[in-house]
Amino acid sequence: MRRGAGSAALLAVLALAGCSSKTVEDQNKSSLFGSLRQAVSQTVASRRGGDEAAAAQTPDSPQDIAARALAANPGPLILAGLESSGATQAMAVIGENNGVRTFATTNMQALLLRRGMLTGTKGLGHDLSAAEIRGSEALIRARRAGSATRTMYFIGGDGLERPLPVNCQIAPGAAAGPGQRVVESCEGYGVKFQNNYLVTSGGGIPVSRQWISPNLGYVTIQILRD
Structure with missing residues (x-):
């Protein structure tokens, strides 16, 4: 995903977080896209520096974290929010190994992703050792309804x-910005x-909210740059 698309997808992370399937499908589109525009303007302002909107943001807002990461690292990046800790x-x-990329922080906490789908975690405590997701993955990527079995280790x-x-x-939902919601x-x-x-x-899958384990709960993931 290019830089410009990364900031727009940030709001979709927040829209997915904490939502039931009914809430996701019933999301008001005009409100969603209005918030998307606001997220874009805030992130652009923070990256330019000196702007009043950037100054009004808290230093550790997701927009600021994304902007700093994009400016400092030219390679693939994600923004991850662990709901259990609020970090x-x-x-x-x-x-990268067989199509699975390892994304890590500086202290080596890591998420393993195959084109946006979580296949494991490291260094978080109560980690997901591995996940066999191919049955679900095929339906999700095709945005098709159906039944599948996945195995978590x-x-x-x-x-x-x-x-x-x-x-x-697997249940496809409403269209949202650059894609379609799938639950x-x-x-x-x-x-x-x-x-x-x-x-x-x-x-x-530029944006998602995925379950890790009973202790860690959910992580929201946004692809900042692919």
Whole structure:
């Protein structure tokens, strides 16, 4: 994603965060795009510096974090917000293996993503060791309704990796800006969660809210630069 598109997608992260599938699909479009325009103007102002709007922003706003990251790093970048801690951080690519990119902070907390879909985490505590998501992924990228099974892997207190298979329902939602909302509702073995994605016509996922683990909960992810 180019720089200009990155700031616009930021508001979509906030729109996805904390929403049920009904709330996501019933989002008022005029309000959404009005807020998108405001997010764009705020981020552009902060990057230029000296602007009154930039001065009014808090130093650690998501817009500021994104602007600093884009200015400092020419490579692929994401903005990630961990809901359980309230922390928002920029992450840069430090490696890629078989289409899975590792995005990390300077203290080596990392998210593993395959074209925007979460396949693992590192250094967060209570991490998602790995996720087999191909069944859901195919439907999500195609923006098609259907059923799929995904398996999440977690390391137990004994150091052993254990699978958590869940059944998921994929439901396309309303159009939003550069893409269409898709909801993935999963349940199994006492666990229930709902992932929300903004999916482009080419199957890209510039913005999402995805579940990590029972302890960590959800992370919102925005692709700042692909």
